[in-house]
Amino acid sequence: MREKDCLQNMARQVAEYHCPGCGYLYDESLGDDHEGYPPGMLFAELPDDFVCPACAVRYKEDFVSGKPDEHN
Amino acid sequence: MRTYAIDTPDNGTVTYRDNKRLFWLLSLMNPLIPFVGIAGQIVTGNALWLLAPLGLMFGMGPLLDWLFGEDENNPPEVLVPQLEKDTYYRILTFLTVPLHFIVFFGCAIWVGTQNLPWWGFLALTVAVGFADGFAINTGHELGHKRSRLETTLAKIVLAVPAYGHFWIEHNRGHHRDVATPQDPASARMGESIYKFARREIPGAFHRAWMIEHERLCRKKVPVWSFSNEILQSYVLTAVMQIGLIATFGWIMIPFLVIHNFFSWWVLTSANYIEHYGLLRNKQADGKYERCQPHHSWNANHKYSNLLLFHLQRHSDHHANPTRRYQSLRHFEDLPSLPSGYYGMYIIAYIPWLWYKLLDARLLALPHIAGDLNTINVDPDERERLFAKYGQASG
Numbered sequence: 001m002r003e004k005d006c007l008q009n010m011a012r013q014v015a016e017y018h019c020p021g022c023g024y025l026y027d028e029s030l031g032d033d034h035e036g037y038p039p040g041m042l043f044a045e046l047p048d049d050f051v052c053p054a055c056a057v058r059y060k061e062d063f064v065s066g067k068p069d070e071h072n
Numbered sequence: 073m074r075t076y077a078i079d080t081p082d083n084g085t086v087t088y089r090d091n092k093r094l095f096w097l098l099s100l101m102n103p104l105i106p107f108v109g110i111a112g113q114i115v116t117g118n119a120l121w122l123l124a125p126l127g128l129m130f131g132m133g134p135l136l137d138w139l140f141g142e143d144e145n146n147p148p149e150v151l152v153p154q155l156e157k158d159t160y161y162r163i164l165t166f167l168t169v170p171l172h173f174i175v176f177f178g179c180a181i182w183v184g185t186q187n188l189p190w191w192g193f194l195a196l197t198v199a200v201g202f203a204d205g206f207a208i209n210t211g212h213e214l215g216h217k218r219s220r221l222e223t224t225l226a227k228i229v230l231a232v233p234a235y236g237h238f239w240i241e242h243n244r245g246h247h248r249d250v251a252t253p254q255d256p257a258s259a260r261m262g263e264s265i266y267k268f269a270r271r272e273i274p275g276a277f278h279r280a281w282m283i284e285h286e287r288l289c290r291k292k293v294p295v296w297s298f299s300n301e302i303l304q305s306y307v308l309t310a311v312m313q314i315g316l317i318a319t320f321g322w323i324m325i326p327f328l329v330i331h332n333f334f335s336w337w338v339l340t341s342a343n344y345i346e347h348y349g350l351l352r353n354k355q356a357d358g359k360y361e362r363c364q365p366h367h368s369w370n371a372n373h374k375y376s377n378l379l380l381f382h383l384q385r386h387s388d389h390h391a392n393p394t395r396r397y398q399s400l401r402h403f404e405d406l407p408s409l410p411s412g413y414y415g416m417y418i419i420a421y422i423p424w425l426w427y428k429l430l431d432a433r434l435l436a437l438p439h440i441a442g443d444l445n446t447i448n449v450d451p452d453e454r455e456r457l458f459a460k461y462g463q464a465s466g
Contacts, residue, residue, distance in 0.1 A: 022392065035287060036291035051248050055392070055394050056244050057363055057393060058362070062362075
């Protein structure tokens with residue numbers, strides 16, 4: 001059971017991307033309902049001209065995998 | 073006054089007190105300025121008082137900016153999370169929302185029930201238009217936040233100036249395209265505010281509609297539905313404005329047309345001065361470099377910054393758009409304006425004076441160093457300006 005949780009967490013780790021500017025988090029398992037990206041939509045599948053929906057300063061290629069750290 | 077404090081391993085205890093904390097209450101006075109005219113007329117019976125609100129905005133604004141000067145104080149970065157969590161600052165932005173409705177309806181009722189001389193009607197209507205233009209400033213501060221409450225309040229307050237498309241256009245359009253020739257909300261060198269307005273007002277609407285259209289298509293929702301966040305705000309505007317016409321009759325038509333126009337004009341004026349001539353470089357991949365602090369004009373003037381929720385610390389806002397107003401910072405060596413927005417508005421309305429003051433400042437910026445090829449130049453003025461400064465077009 002523990003191992004399964006751990007594996008799930010590891011899978012989730014790579015399935016989250018955040019904006020290094022404002023900390024907006026894109027979680028592939030949740031998508032972004034407001035923006036029209038359904039749950040399960042991979043970050044790679046987002047349009048090439050995707051900009052951060054929260055700050056619009058950072059482009060898709062600026063996004064960093066994982067959660068933002070405390071300061072953001 | 074509240075003191076923020078944090079223990080850090082390197083610098084011991086870091087503390088900060090916001091010396092503007094109580095003065096931020098001035099932001100609540102700003103929407104109510106038109107009431108000074110009505111109150112004066114009630115007390116003295118003299119309609120000349122209706123000229124006072126415009127005098128207060130454009131006389132007192134630049135004067136107090138000059139008198140109180142600039143403030144370069146920044147909060148220490150380690151204390152910004154505490155400062156951002158302090159609900160006091162948030163409450164002030166919330167409170168300005170009902171104030172804009174109160175001043176709008178208050179002035180509409182006054183105009184609709186009193187037999188004002190034409191110039192008194194005009195002066196009060198223009199003043200309430202300007203005051204409600206600053207509702208776009210409140211909507212701007214709220215619309216950048218990630219909480220549902222704040223974005224909902226943004227849509228509500230933007231209904232007063234009939235500019236519900238603003239927060240979509242601004243957050244997702246202007247912030248993406250700022251300081252590029254593609255941005256209808258970034259002014260070009262050699263472009264007067266009157267020419268800019270004809271590009272900015274329709275351009276902003278069009279871009280907002282395209283962005284919202286795209287989002288709704290992704291969600292597979294019809295554009296003409298209540299999910300459309302532009303229409304949500306417009307419905308509220310329509311209810312208010314049709315309600316006023318139904319209640320007070322045809323006098324409301326000139327009132328609303330003039331009011332709406334000057335509300336939009338406030339935003340046009342701000343957009344005009346915030347990025348005039350500044351240009352982001354194009355990278356090898358064809359995209360523009362990320363917006364840098366030197367892509368916005370700034371003013372540190374105390375009085376106007378207090379009325380405008382630090383909007384004039386514009387560089388930090390564009391670099392960090394979700395940062396709350398109380399935490400926006402001043403940086404050295406950035407494009408800076410000689411006065412706050414109130415004074416700059418007046419200068420912008422006199423194009424030759426604007427060019428005389430601003431073109432020299434623009435060319436003198438360190439990253440431009442006189443090179444017109446690094447400036448966002450109006451294509452219609454390109455030849456003339458290159459000839460004027462004796463440069464070859466690159």
